[in-house]
Amino acid sequence: MGASRTARRARTATVLSAALLLPPLLTGGCTPDDGRKPRERVESGSYFTGLEARGGPVLGVKIDNAAPARPQTGLERADIVYVERVEAGLSRLLAVYAAHKPERVGPVRSARETDLALLEQFGRPALAFSGGQSDLLPLIDEAPLFPVPHGEADDAYVRGTARPAPHNLFVRPGKALAAAPDADSPRDIGFRFGAPPRGGRATTERTVRYPAASFGFTWDATAKRWLVSFDGSPAGTAAGGRLSAATVVVQHVEIRDSDFTDGSGNVSPFTETVGAGKAEVLRGGRSYPARWERESAGDGTEFTDADGERLRFARGPVWVVFTE
16 A cells, blocks of 8 residues: 555656746647647637636635535535545545635535546645545645645634534635635636437436435526436535526546545545546537546546537536546
């Protein structure tokens, strides 16, 4: 295990160092000096939702999704929500904020190794979290992001009184970003937005299952949103609404054991978000088969159709669910 952990750290350090040398965002008509294919010009609007305001800087928040943590606070204001499998087949969420900064977000929980490579596509964002495995904390410090953990930015966090710990810790995004004043503004992470593509299959419901969790998405034609369910029950918000998304991406990835364990000895899964594979894109009450590709941790993820054309999302919040 020790040799494997050393090798993993070396690989992570190499990836993190290489990402700092990547060139800035390219637009149509430009040719990269390193031989990579040029990126197409991005239409005006948010890189994350396609809506008008780009906002910034970028804040990622690691959010609890255990039953005692629900309903979450401020999750409905996230631009992007990533769903990850964690120990014992359970799940946690990584919410990304840029356009909107709620007063509070949470409950906040610990970070995972998967988060480091996933967040690298955002440049150097801020990350709010509450601890992590002791061997992982040095990697978080070395990653190209601005850590804002509970315990080092105490004025950014508050404890609620309605729930027991550890499901009662909330971050105040404004305070968290004040502790990370150099966090990057939004940049191109590969998403494209616009009119729906041709084809697809009429779909009103989709469920993704983990060993000990499930996520349901039901199309609401009136609201023009996919309504979210956790473990078969409607996913609400602390404000009394319903969690929803304009686009849902079911991204098929490799999920393998990492070199880290939780306090109970359960091995932490590592989700491989660099590479390529199959995906399903849900928008407008239809499901579209897709292929995803991400060349390196510093690159965004491109989603293409069967013809190799970029598959455009509906404008609004995006949920990405990682599954095998």
